[in-house]
Amino acid sequence: MGLFTRGITFPKAFTTTGLTPIDIPLPRQVTLPLRQYMGEAAEPSVKVGDTVKVGQIIATAPGPHALPLHATISGTISALDETLTYTGIPMPAITITGDGKDTWKRLPKPTSDIDALSTDELMAQVDAAGLITTGMFPVPLARDLMPLEQPKTHLTLDGRTVVQRIDTLMITACDPEPALGVNRFLATTNTESLPIGIAALTKLTGADEIRFIVDKNTAPPAQLTALVAADETERTTITAINGKHYPAAHPAVLIKALVHREIPLPYGHPRDVGVALYDLATVIALGDALTTGRPPVTQQITVGGGAIKTGGIVTARLGTSLGDIIEAVGGFSRDPAKIIMGGPLTGMAHYDLSVPLSKEATGLFALTEEEITLTQGYRQCINCGRCVAVCPVNLVPGMLSLYCAKDRFDRAEQQGVLTCIECGCCDYVCPSRRPLVHLFRYAKHQLMEEG
Numbered sequence: 001m002g003l004f005t006r007g008i009t010f011p012k013a014f015t016t017t018g019l020t021p022i023d024i025p026l027p028r029q030v031t032l033p034l035r036q037y038m039g040e041a042a043e044p045s046v047k048v049g050d051t052v053k054v055g056q057i058i059a060t061a062p063g064p065h066a067l068p069l070h071a072t073i074s075g076t077i078s079a080l081d082e083t084l085t086y087t088g089i090p091m092p093a094i095t096i097t098g099d100g101k102d103t104w105k106r107l108p109k110p111t112s113d114i115d116a117l118s119t120d121e122l123m124a125q126v127d128a129a130g131l132i133t134t135g136m137f138p139v140p141l142a143r144d145l146m147p148l149e150q151p152k153t154h155l156t157l158d159g160r161t162v163v164q165r166i167d168t169l170m171i172t173a174c175d176p177e178p179a180l181g182v183n184r185f186l187a188t189t190n191t192e193s194l195p196i197g198i199a200a201l202t203k204l205t206g207a208d209e210i211r212f213i214v215d216k217n218t219a220p221p222a223q224l225t226a227l228v229a230a231d232e233t234e235r236t237t238i239t240a241i242n243g244k245h246y247p248a249a250h251p252a253v254l255i256k257a258l259v260h261r262e263i264p265l266p267y268g269h270p271r272d273v274g275v276a277l278y279d280l281a282t283v284i285a286l287g288d289a290l291t292t293g294r295p296p297v298t299q300q301i302t303v304g305g306g307a308i309k310t311g312g313i314v315t316a317r318l319g320t321s322l323g324d325i326i327e328a329v330g331g332f333s334r335d336p337a338k339i340i341m342g343g344p345l346t347g348m349a350h351y352d353l354s355v356p357l358s359k360e361a362t363g364l365f366a367l368t369e370e371e372i373t374l375t376q377g378y379r380q381c382i383n384c385g386r387c388v389a390v391c392p393v394n395l396v397p398g399m400l401s402l403y404c405a406k407d408r409f410d411r412a413e414q415q416g417v418l419t420c421i422e423c424g425c426c427d428y429v430c431p432s433r434r435p436l437v438h439l440f441r442y443a444k445h446q447l448m449e450e451g
């Protein structure tokens with residue numbers, strides 16, 4: 001069986017999350033961590049007692065690996081403290097107590113005429129918006145488009161160098177996991193921001209070809225279909241994949257399947273093989289920011305799980321606590337056994353509902369005991385080989401887990417633990433309920449610490 005042909009096709013029951021849009025009311029308070037992804041923390045430019053407006057910068061980016069932090073509600077700075085974050089790590093944060101008025105800061109009117117902007121002007125707008133990419137390792141969109149550290153140089157674009165000439169811009173309307181639905185939902189909408197986001201990315205990447213990736217299990221998205229029809233050069237195409245097959249939407253899998261190029265794992269990136277790959281949510285958020293000049297202050301996530309009363313595609317202000325989001329969708333229908341931020345397969349378990357919604361989040365799931373594999377009391381590996389049969393990157397997860405559990409990180413590295421894409425397929429099928437991904441993350445962390 002070849003590379004990336006494995007994985008799991010999930011039954012319908014696993015993809016039940018509805019796509020009903022739900023807008024969460026303005027929260028009374030938001031808490032905004034200074035670090036909005038794994039990069040550098042921003043530096044506060046406000047103090048307790050200051051009044052702020054929506055969209056106002058409240059912490060500045062000290063370097064290229066930090067993002068500016070914007071107020072997401074209007075009100076008063078009530079604390080400069082710490083909060084637990086998406087990853088479960090405590091982080092300095094700014095808390096705003098709202099005034100309920102939702103007053104926006106007056107921002108300069110941008111031009112959304114992409115042709116009229118130089119790439120530098122466009123990049124400055126991308127940088128100012130503070131957008132991040134989605135995926136396992138989110139980075140600022142501006143860094144992703146124009147990386148600072150470049151191992152090799154193939155092209156000069158407007159006086160600056162990029163790693164590899166990008167010939168293909170892929171925009172996926174599929175979600176990273178079958179239970180997530182934001183991209184599938186956005187594919188059913190029609191927004192002026194999408195063509196603007198596409199025009200900006202085409203200009204910044206230099207791609208000649210645009211490929212939309214859609215889920216064949218959903219109705220053909222009208223706006224994407226119209227964009228394909230309107231392109232007289234026939235360089236815009238649409239491809240349907242099976243969104244129930246997991247991890248079909250993983251960049252390495254998609255690119256291998258559609259353009260027959262292999263991203264060099266473990267540290268490879270789509271641009272290393274000439275592809276720029278973004279999801280619909282990122283492209284629309286970029287188009288919104290370029291059209292309005294306003295930074296994104298909300299995040300769309302999928303809320304679901306058997307312990308949630310009403311699931312759907314929730315739009316909430318960044319910094320809203322998980323508890324406030326759950327309350328706003330009607331609360332729990334029963335006691336949850338596990339709360340996960342992100343998708344059920346790759347997300348982070350949380351025990352504290354004060355954790356704020358951040359840009360990294362794709363979902364919020366409150367799962368019942370029947371929906372989860374409790375790893376307490378996991379058993380010995382019985383060498384059944386099921387994990388091997390599903391691993392999309394051809395690892396031997398059972399054996400790897402033994403090395404990781406015994407702290408034999410050298411052997412785990414030799415056996416390819418760093419190429420694990422943390423898809424969770426092995427966890428899902430393991431009859432001994434071994435916490436395989438947890439062990440691989442632990443080993444990767446230790447190997448990174450060792451340098």
Ligand code: SF4
Nearest residue numbers: 391420421423424426
């Ligand atoms: S070893 Fe990694 S890549 Fe392979 S199935 Fe498990 S989580 Fe996925």
Ligand code: SF4
Nearest residue numbers: 381382385387398430
């Ligand atoms: S699926 Fe579980 S029990 Fe079977 S080989 Fe893999 S780790 Fe061992």
